[in-house]
Amino acid sequence: MSERVEGPGAVTDPVVAELLDAVEDPAVVCDPDGTVRAWNGPFAERIEADPRDSSVPAVVDCPSDPLGRAVETGERTIGSGPVRSSGREVTVAVRPVERDGAVTAAVVTLSDAADPFETERALYEASVDAAADAVYVVDRSHTIRAASDGFRRFTGIPTDRVVGRDVDCLRELGIIDGDIFHEGMRALRELFAGAVDSHTITSHVRLDGGMGYVENRLSPIERDGEVVAVVNVVRDVTERERRREALAANRERLSTIMEDLPVMMVVVDGEGRIDHCQGLDFDALVCDRSEFLGEPVEAFEPVCPGLVEGFHRALDGETGDATAAIGDRTYKACFEPLTESEPGADDAAPAGAIAVAIDITDRTRREAERQAREQELRAVIESSADPIAMQDVDGRYRVVNEAMVETIDDDRDSIVGSTPAAVFDDRFATRVEAHRRAVLDTGRARVVEETVAGEPTDETIQLTFAPYHGPDGEVQGTVSIARNITELERQRGELETLAEIQELVQESVRALTGATTSEAIKESVCERLADSEYYEFAWIGQREASKREVTPTHWTGIADDYLEEITVTVAADDRGGGPAGEAYRTGEVQVVHDVTSDPVFEPWREAAVESGVGSMVAVPLTHGSTTHGLLAVYADRPNAFSRRELSGFETLGEAVGFALAAAQYRRLVESDSVLELEFEVHSGTPLFAASREHDCRFEIDHAVRTGDDRVVNYLTVEGADPEVGAAAAKELSNLEEIRELDREDGPHFEMTLTDSVFRFLADAGARGKRGIVEDGVGHMLVEAPADLDVRRVTEAMDARFPDVSLAAKRERHRTDAPWWPGHGDIGARLTDRQRAVLKTAYYNGYYEWPRDADSETLADSLDIASTTFLQHLRKGHRRVLEAMFDSQ
Numbered sequence: 001m002s003e004r005v006e007g008p009g010a011v012t013d014p015v016v017a018e019l020l021d022a023v024e025d026p027a028v029v030c031d032p033d034g035t036v037r038a039w040n041g042p043f044a045e046r047i048e049a050d051p052r053d054s055s056v057p058a059v060v061d062c063p064s065d066p067l068g069r070a071v072e073t074g075e076r077t078i079g080s081g082p083v084r085s086s087g088r089e090v091t092v093a094v095r096p097v098e099r100d101g102a103v104t105a106a107v108v109t110l111s112d113a114a115d116p117f118e119t120e121r122a123l124y125e126a127s128v129d130a131a132a133d134a135v136y137v138v139d140r141s142h143t144i145r146a147a148s149d150g151f152r153r154f155t156g157i158p159t160d161r162v163v164g165r166d167v168d169c170l171r172e173l174g175i176i177d178g179d180i181f182h183e184g185m186r187a188l189r190e191l192f193a194g195a196v197d198s199h200t201i202t203s204h205v206r207l208d209g210g211m212g213y214v215e216n217r218l219s220p221i222e223r224d225g226e227v228v229a230v231v232n233v234v235r236d237v238t239e240r241e242r243r244r245e246a247l248a249a250n251r252e253r254l255s256t257i258m259e260d261l262p263v264m265m266v267v268v269d270g271e272g273r274i275d276h277c278q279g280l281d282f283d284a285l286v287c288d289r290s291e292f293l294g295e296p297v298e299a300f301e302p303v304c305p306g307l308v309e310g311f312h313r314a315l316d317g318e319t320g321d322a323t324a325a326i327g328d329r330t331y332k333a334c335f336e337p338l339t340e341s342e343p344g345a346d347d348a349a350p351a352g353a354i355a356v357a358i359d360i361t362d363r364t365r366r367e368a369e370r371q372a373r374e375q376e377l378r379a380v381i382e383s384s385a386d387p388i389a390m391q392d393v394d395g396r397y398r399v400v401n402e403a404m405v406e407t408i409d410d411d412r413d414s415i416v417g418s419t420p421a422a423v424f425d426d427r428f429a430t431r432v433e434a435h436r437r438a439v440l441d442t443g444r445a446r447v448v449e450e451t452v453a454g455e456p457t458d459e460t461i462q463l464t465f466a467p468y469h470g471p472d473g474e475v476q477g478t479v480s481i482a483r484n485i486t487e488l489e490r491q492r493g494e495l496e497t498l499a500e501i502q503e504l505v506q507e508s509v510r511a512l513t514g515a516t517t518s519e520a521i522k523e524s525v526c527e528r529l530a531d532s533e534y535y536e537f538a539w540i541g542q543r544e545a546s547k548r549e550v551t552p553t554h555w556t557g558i559a560d561d562y563l564e565e566i567t568v569t570v571a572a573d574d575r576g577g578g579p580a581g582e583a584y585r586t587g588e589v590q591v592v593h594d595v596t597s598d599p600v601f602e603p604w605r606e607a608a609v610e611s612g613v614g615s616m617v618a619v620p621l622t623h624g625s626t627t628h629g630l631l632a633v634y635a636d637r638p639n640a641f642s643r644r645e646l647s648g649f650e651t652l653g654e655a656v657g658f659a660l661a662a663a664q665y666r667r668l669v670e671s672d673s674v675l676e677l678e679f680e681v682h683s684g685t686p687l688f689a690a691s692r693e694h695d696c697r698f699e700i701d702h703a704v705r706t707g708d709d710r711v712v713n714y715l716t717v718e719g720a721d722p723e724v725g726a727a728a729a730k731e732l733s734n735l736e737e738i739r740e741l742d743r744e745d746g747p748h749f750e751m752t753l754t755d756s757v758f759r760f761l762a763d764a765g766a767r768g769k770r771g772i773v774e775d776g777v778g779h780m781l782v783e784a785p786a787d788l789d790v791r792r793v794t795e796a797m798d799a800r801f802p803d804v805s806l807a808a809k810r811e812r813h814r815t816d817a818p819w820w821p822g823h824g825d826i827g828a829r830l831t832d833r834q835r836a837v838l839k840t841a842y843y844n845g846y847y848e849w850p851r852d853a854d855s856e857t858l859a860d861s862l863d864i865a866s867t868t869f870l871q872h873l874r875k876g877h878r879r880v881l882e883a884m885f886d887s888q
Contacts, residue, residue: 026110030056032071032103046110048085056108059084062092070094071103075198075219076231083110098233134214134234137221140192142167142185145229154207154214154234176205184216191220191230202237212238264331264357267338268311272297275352307355310335314353323360330364333357384481390468392477395419395436407482428452432463436478439465443475449485459486518663522554522629525656529633530556536612536636539563540621542629543570543584550584550630557634562611566604568630578603583618584630589650590618594638614638619649623657624709624763626796628664631656664765664785673813674783677766677793681778683803690728692776696720698728701770702747702843703758704836706863710736711756712836714843716746725749739861747843750861757800764796779807786811834876836862837869 020027026043030036034056044051047059056067066079079092090110097105134154136147144167147159155175162169167188171181180203187199201216215237221229267276274292292299300307306324313320314335321334338352381388387404389397397416405412408423420429420436431450439446445466451458462483470476522540529538537557541550550568568580578600579590592598593615595608601616608616615638619631631653635641641649687698696719704712717725722740726749729738737752757780758768766784773779778801784793790809797804830838840846840862844853859869 023109028056028108030067030106030108032067032106034058034067037105043110046083046086046088046090056092060090060092060110066092066094067106067108070096070106073197074098074103076221078222078224133236135231136162136234137229137231138167138188139229140227142188144169151234154236156207174206176203180205184218187218188230191218192227194220194227202241207236207238212236213241214238263359264333265354266292266300266307266311266357267352267354268297268315269352270315272311272315274299304331307333307357310355311353314355324357328361329359330361331357332360387482389480390477391436391480393440393475395433397423398477404482432480435463435465436480439467439478440475443467459484460489461485518660519554521656521659521663523556525631525652526554526556534635534640536634537562538631538633540629540631541568541580550580553629562607562613565607579616579618580630580632583620584627587620587622587627589620589646589653591641591646592616593641596638608634612636615640617641617646617649619653621653621657621660623654623661624759626657626661626760626763626765626792628657628660628765661763661765664788673786673811675786675788675790676808676810676812677782677784677790677806678808679780679782679794679797680805680807681780681797681801681803682805684773684778684801686728686731687725687773688776688778690724691773694720694724695775696724698725698773699746699770700751700773702839703756703768704840704862705759705762706752706836706861709754709759710863711753711758712840712861713751713753713756713758714741714747715749715751717748718746722748737861741844750844752861755800757797760796760800761793764792766793766796830876830879834872834879837872838876838880841873 020029020038020040023040024042026046027040028036028043028051029038036051036054036056039051047054057065060081061084062079062081064077064079064081066077069075070077074096076096077094079094080089081092082089091112093109093111095107096103097107134148134150136151136159137145139145144162144165147163149159151157151159151162155173157173157175161173167184168181170176171178176184180201183201183203187196187201190196191199197220199216199218201218203214203216204211205214207214213236215235217233217235218230219233220227221231265276265278266274269275274295274297277292297308297311304324304326306322310320310322310333314337317337317339319334319336321332323330323332325331333355334357335353335355338354381399381401384401385403387407388399388401389404390399392398396419400412400415405415408415410423415423420432423429424432428450435446435448445464447462447464450461450463452461453459462485464481464483466479467475468477468479526538526540529535535557537555539552539555541552543550548569550570552563555563568578570581570584579592582588582600583590592601595601595605595613595615601608611634613634614636616632616634619633620627621629621631631649633649690696691698696717699716699718700713701716702714706712715725715729726738726740729735729749729751732751732753734754734756735751736754739750741748741750757771761768761782765788766782769781769783771778771780780797782793782797784790790806794804794806837858840858844858844861845851846853846855846858855869855873856866859866862869
């Protein structure tokens with residue numbers, strides 16, 4: 001073992017020291033520039049000088065510079081030259097030592113030219129053992145000549161199991177697979193043939209800790225220009241490869257995400273050629289993206305011109321954006337330049353540009369809708385007749401509409417930025433501020449009413465306050481709307497009064513159902529009206545047969561003195577021209593809004609004023625064409641009767657008139673004695689002429705009144721063909737329908753008439769029994785209550801026929817009785833509708849076998865539903881049967 005001398009900076013690694021001690025030839029460890037760091041004794045003896053301040057180039061004059069080549073290539077090199085101190089020719093063998101891909105040191109041996117490989121074997125073996133990587137050497141026969149201790153650390157297999165064996169043992173031992181083995185053999189052949197300087201293979205192999213990745217760096221070992229062996233430095237790159245795999249996976253995921261994102265990404269290189277196209281919305285271009293790759297950016301001109309200009313600006317170093325329409329979609333593209341900087345360079349060189357476009361169609365539409373809504377809102381605010389204002393959290397006005405400006409009577413610029421204290425009087429401003437603060441504190445809207453001074457009276461203002469929020473959801477202030485509801489409040493009070501009055505009218509109508517006599521009806525109506533807080537007193541009067549005056553018969557209130565002093569007539573004179581006489585004559589409601597000023601009320605003014613009357617209304621009590629009396633209602637104030645009230649009184653008058661007519665008809669049905677009247681009619685209808693021409697007789701009877709005030713009559717023809725009567729009836733102006741009945745002895749026809757005389761008589765409280773037309777003259781037989789005013793019946797006849805006279809009048813005691821031994825008249829048990837249905841069914845042959853008419857036909861003649869017809873029919877049957885069997 002030779003002596004080893006170390007300088008001050010010698011390497012102290014015990015492995016290196018052991019290596020140097022083991023080498024007999026001069027050996028040294030130096031830096032890449034040749035500075036000696038460690039040496040052995042033979043080296044110091046050979047140079048015959050102190051190595052501390054020396055370097056390899058200064059020791060040996062080697063023109064081929066093996067140290068420089070080894071540092072540059074990272075491969076073992078050999079050169080030759082004389083030692084400068086002695087001139088002795090030596091062979092210089094340099095072995096570079098790499099760390100992290102760079103040469104950090106070199107092992108240099110000096111030997112005679114005899115066999116440098118054998119001379120440096122020990123140094124070589126020591127070097128590969130000292131390396132952190134796994135190292136093994138393969139000669140030209142593919143035999144593993146040496147293996148470092150790192151090989152055992154990598155694979156867990158002792159080196160003696162591979163040294164001296166063919167490299168195929170690596171496959172047999174399961175260190176590498178077949179594919180890697182064959183790739184390695186190809187690399188060895190190329191290296192031994194001098195075809196390549198080095199070869200790097202990354203493979204997936206079995207390591208001591210399991211499967212991993214290694215990088216094989218194969219380099220040739222030359223001797224005299226011939227490759228005599230190949231050294232393989234094996235480095236564990238598992239972590240590097242796994243990071244690379246993770247990075248590749250991330251890139252793949254990113255690429256997939258980009259493909260699925262609703263974007264369009266395009267990258268161009270520095271020359272303006274399209275390098276990359278990606279993104280789901282790229283398909284919106286309706287073309288194959290592969291057609292663009294490698295093409296100039298101008299290729300986008302036909303489909304999206306905006307991209308071309310944006311890319312040119314980005315290639316000039318500008319950042320920008322542009323909006324483009326592709327088909328029916330709108331895209332916004334953002335352009336960014338791509339730059340790369342050389343080490344130490346001051347300016348960045350352009351490397352290309354990138355554009356990312358997103359679909360903003362929906363956002364653009366929403367923005368347009370938002371702007372449209374804002375414009376509409378502004379239009380609504382400005383067009384509103386109510387003052388509208390927006391205030392910030394400090395109470396300053398930010399927005400006011402034109403109505404607000406007009407109400408305050410100031411210019412808009414003076415209002416905006418001010419507070420209520422600068423705009424309104426102190427009292428109103430204080431109230432407004434209190435309401436605004438309450439809304440801000442609670443976050444809820446508030447509706448309040450405030451009274452302000454006005455002419456001629458104070459006005460009521462309804463104020464609505466509500467918070468408004470900003471985009472972040474925070475309250476930004478309040479919105480207020482002011483509305484003058486003075487007139488609305490007045491109308492509201494009027495409506496409340498009207499509702500109560502209408503309820504009073506309805507109560508009066510409902511009270512009629514419990515009153516069975518005319519007197520009870522009149523008393524009920526007067527009492528309810530006079531007891532109301534809205535009216536002072538009321539009276540009902542009627543016209544007597546022999547007089548033209550309307551005489552009060554029922555009254556309630558304080559009208560006694562007043563009624564003693566007034567006279568109301570139906571004549572067209574001073575006393576008949578007033579509201580009561582006019583209502584009685586015309587059948588229309590008449591009103592005097594102010595008794596002190598209305599000239600038509602002058603004859604009764606003094607008495608009315610003394611009784612505390614301010615206004616009055618006269619209501620005719622009519623049913624059909626008959627006026628059954630007059631209702632007069634008085635109030636203590638002028639203008640007490642609104643238009644709606646008058647409409648209610650009109651309804652009340654019709655209801656009372658109907659009730660009075662019904663009461664009179666009930667008296668007629670239930671009375672033991674009746675007044676029989678016979679009227680003779682001389683001017684008439686086509687039936688009159690037909691009776692004279694054909695010397696026949698027409699009988700019209702069994703009148704049935706339908707729900708729409710039409711009347712169904714039955715026509716019997718005697719002394720002529722029934723068609724004579726049908727032909728004449730069809731010329732009647734008030735005929736709606738005529739239907740032939742299949743009855744030999746009559747009646748022959750069913751007629752539906754409007755404005756029938758039978759209806760006029762019923763409205764007057766009488767009953768038309770039958771009408772007979774014979775020899776051109778008509779006779780109408782009528783029944784009426786014994787105490788009924790005959791004039792009323794005459795007026796009903798006059799209303800239908802122009803030439804009528806009363807031919808006979810007699811009072812008759814009823815002696816006819818029903819054929820069954822029941823209790824009283826069947827009419828007391830049947831309603832009017834039941835009686836009409838039964839009569840229609842009987843005279844139309846409904847009870848014949850087979851039936852001459854079905855229920856649908858009969859229901860149509862009465863203008864009711866067939867189910868309603870059958871319901872009334874069954875109830876009528878039951879009433880008849882009850883009357884017959886309850887007495888047994």
